[in-house]
Amino acid sequence: MALRKIQTLWHQATDAADKTATASTLRSRPLLYPDEIVVEALKLPDDKARELLINETRRPGRELVPLVVALMPTLPEEGLRLLHLAGITYDIGDDPRIADTIAQVQRYPAETWRGHDPLRALLRNASKRSDCGVHLIKTLMKRNNTAAVENYLKTYAERTSAWGAAELVRELTKARGLHPVIDQFLRMVSEHTPRSLAREVPEQLRQVGRRREARTLAGLLNG
Structure with missing residues (x-):
């Protein structure tokens, strides 16, 4: 009975998606996910659901975004x-897959998401580790996806600790070609990190040897 109910919901969702998404989008990305994947993913613990989703989306003709x-x-x-589960990254090797999913999300018309912000859901847990974040930023920049880079930096700034912000700056300074991103991130910290936390970041930056960035951020916070 539960499976029949899920199957009914699945068909209703598919019909509704046909009406809300543009015909050209759906023709280019057909809804190929079977309802069994939905059932299994939603009843598993997060780590197992993530593993299932990754394994299934790597099969030919199956993508995460059409299902969503x-x-x-x-x-x-x-x-x-x-x-959200697709954005949980423990392995740096997952970053290209996440970048692909971000690109797919951005290609769908806004009305498809019914007022929700799927990109923020996707980036929420991807912003937990600065080392993975640098690799994700690199991948997005190689694909000229500057909008996703900015959204990632904003999400990271909103959720980070003072130490986490300083750690990301340090990782960015080590990476080749990412120095322009540093000032962009510092601006995000000044605008989106809770002010009490943001005021602690310059001292954390000084502790990791990033005095220029500490001065820049202090100027933004006092400006």
């Missing part, structure tokens, strides 16, 4: 949960 698009009109929170 199908779910959003009738089950938006579950659709966002799947995107």
Whole structure:
């Protein structure tokens, strides 16, 4: 009975997605996910659900975003949960896959998501580790996806600790070609990190040897 109910919801979601998403988008990215994947992913613990999603999205003809698009009109929170799980990264090797998913999300029309912000759901946990973040930023910049880089930096700034912000700056200074991103991130910290935390970041930057960045951020916070 539960499976029949899920199957009914699945067909309703697919029909609704056909009406809300543009015909050209759906023709280019058909909804190929079977409902069994939805059932299994939503009842597993997060780490197992993530493993299932990664394994399934690596199969030919199966992508994560079309599934989420199908779910959003009738089950938006579950659709966002799947995107959220896709953003959980423990392995640097997952970053290209996440970058691909980000690009897919951005290609779908805004009305498909019914007022939700799937990109923020996707980036929420990807911003937990500065070493993975640098690799993700590199991948996004190579693909000229500057909008996603800015969104990532904003999400990181909103969720980070003072030490986490300083650590990301230090990692960015080590990476070749990412120095322009540093000042962009410092601006995000000044605008989006809770002020009490943001005021601690310059001292953390000095402790990791980034005095120029500490002065820049202090100027932004006092400006």
